[in-house]
Amino acid sequence: LLVDVRDPALQREVALALGMLGDRDAVRDLVALVEDGSTVFVQGSAAVALGGIGGDAAGRSLLGLLRDEKRPALARAMAAVGLGLLLDPSEGRRIAEVGADLNWTLFTPTVRELLTIL
Numbered sequence: 001l002l003v004d005v006r007d008p009a010l011q012r013e014v015a016l017a018l019g020m021l022g023d024r025d026a027v028r029d030l031v032a033l034v035e036d037g038s039t040v041f042v043q044g045s046a047a048v049a050l051g052g053i054g055g056d057a058a059g060r061s062l063l064g065l066l067r068d069e070k071r072p073a074l075a076r077a078m079a080a081v082g083l084g085l086l087l088d089p090s091e092g093r094r095i096a097e098v099g100a101d102l103n104w105t106l107f108t109p110t111v112r113e114l115l116t117i118l
Contacts, residue, residue, distance in 0.1 A: 002029045008038050012045040019049025027053055031061040034079070043071075044078030051082030059086055 002014045015033060018026040030053070033046035047065060050058035065071060065079035 002026060002033070006038075008042050011037070011042045015042070015045040015049045019052035022053050024053055024055065027055060027057050031057060034061050034065055040072045040075045043075045044081075047075070047078040047082040048085065049082075051085030054086050059083070062086070 002011065002018065005011050005014060011033065015030060018030065027050065030046045030050050034043055034050065037043035037046055043065070047062055050062055062079045062082045066076050066083065068076070
């Protein structure tokens with residue numbers, strides 16, 4: 001259904017439902033939506049869904065989105081939310097990779113967007 005649906009609102013809902021279900025079979029399609037979703041909201045919902053499902057492919061996709069400064073701030077902020085959902089003792093190193101090169105004293109548009117979500 002995720003691949004066949006063309007309505008962005010329905011795609012968002014399907015992505016979030018798959019994330020809540022923890023459907024690992026959907027990871028490949030969710031990664032595709034994170035990379036090429038039709039709207040920033042579709043990309044963000046897919047990112048949150050990947051965070052709910054977890055795994056290496058989800059983590060790599062979310063890190064890629066978060067690091068891509070050409071992407072909209074909202075999509076990057078949702079990637080950070082997805083990464084937060086991934087965080088547990090065995091996967092916390094993914095968050096550490098992101099933070100290693102950041103200047104935390106800067107208040108960037110992405111950080112502002114993330115704070116409005118939280």
